[in-house]
Amino acid sequence: MKLFKLIFILLIAGLTSCNVLQYATVPVDYAPKLVFNADTSRILLVNRLTFDSTRINKRKIQALKSAAYSAVAGAEKELKLLPGVKVSSLIDSIPFNVNKDSVKHLAAKYKANYVLTLDDFNAGVVLDNVAYDGNAQVAYYSTKATVMFTLYESNGIYFKKLKGQATEPQDGRAGYSIYNVARNAALDALKDYLPYTITNYRPLYNQSDALKISVRHILAGRFDLAYKILNPLIDGADRKLASRAAYNLAVVYEAQGDIDEALELAKISNQKQQNDYATTLIAALIKE
Structure with a gap:
């Protein structure tokens, strides 16, 4: 519709x-292309993501945790706007603790119809293009984020993988950019469940x-x-x-x-x- x-x-x-x-x-x-089954659906957000400290330095891990939390918070905000949907989250912003409890156990404990787990997240600055301005080279960069969720039904058996990504050109506001892109990546992952708008430009x-x-x-x-x-x-x-x-x-x-x-x-x-x-x-x- x-x-x-x-x-x-x-x-x-x-x-x-x-x-x-x-x-x-x-x-x-x-x-939305898809809807949640129950008249009143309760969705529980859970973090399953662990950053590898042997491959990523501590400073970058903290930045990634902060951006990942922005992605989750953005998803939570949009899901709460859906009619008949209630959302609760076990994901905290500071320690960003990992929860390894079974989906079935968590769904029963928190009376949730669905459990949405954050499985992976990555973000960073990528080189888009190198242009020549006279004799000088000009590099153009973008901030890119990717996120992976899994949406489980309460029995923990049936699930759907949800992957999203977003890119935003660098404009000198790196802090704003990474959080904004992280949220957009989360919304892209959940796009089948959320309303969205596109703009068609029709020549006359x-x-x-x-x-x-x-x-x-x-x-x-x-x-x-x-x-x-x-x-x-x-x-x-x-x-x-x-x-x-x-x-x-x-x-x-x-x-x-x-x-x-x-x-x-x-x-x-x-x-x-x-x-x-x-x-x-x-x-x-x-x-x-």
């Missing part, structure tokens, strides 16, 4: 003219007076007026204009959450005249 926000932003590179490409941004809210055709007017209406959220302009053009003699009108109208339907109609209009756009915009939109709508 997807909920569509009717929000549009005009992105203009330079002065407005018929040659300037205009985009509608369509944020799409996705509901505006190479005629009618299309320009339709674009203004689309960007203002006046979809009914855009429809009145675009729909008659689809059956017109000018196949190129008909193709572009059908595509713009497909974006209108996508913005209103009607994926089936948007897909149909995008296909009509390609039938009238093959174009990359419609082909790209068709592929995206099929995935949605």
Whole structure:
């Protein structure tokens, strides 16, 4: 299930003219793909991660523990927002103690339907690219984090491995960056259970007076007026204009959450005249 926000932003590179490409941004809210079984699910967070002190120095271990805790705290916060979900945690921020008790024992002791164990975590700065600025080399770095969880049912038998990762370009705020990336990696691991938002940037055709007017209406959220302009053009003699009108109208339907109609209009756009915009939109709508 997807909920569509009717929000549009005009992105203009330079002065407005018929040659300037205009985009509608369509944020799409996705509901979780998976849900927890019980009407009221209790999830227990447990740490199973031990850092190898023979391979990692003490200072780095403390930094990794702190970042790993940020990942767990981020996961806990988001899980608590889910309807019918209660979360408790045995993971502390300072000693970051490891719990080796059996999942079945912990689930029974804390009356949990699920036990989410933190199994692995790593984070650090990686080299992304080296560019040449005149005679000098410029290195670009990012902070990257990976995290591994296991989600167990209370019997300790059935489980699912959850792996997440996130990357953020370095911007001089290394402390902020690593914690932010750690949280994002945890959310990536749990993405099937959490709602999330993506933003689609859809280019709009505006190479005629009618299309320009339709674009203004689309960007203002006046979809009914855009429809009145675009729909008659689809059956017109000018196949190129008909193709572009059908595509713009497909974006209108996508913005209103009607994926089936948007897909149909995008296909009509390609039938009238093959174009990359419609082909790209068709592929995206099929995935949605």
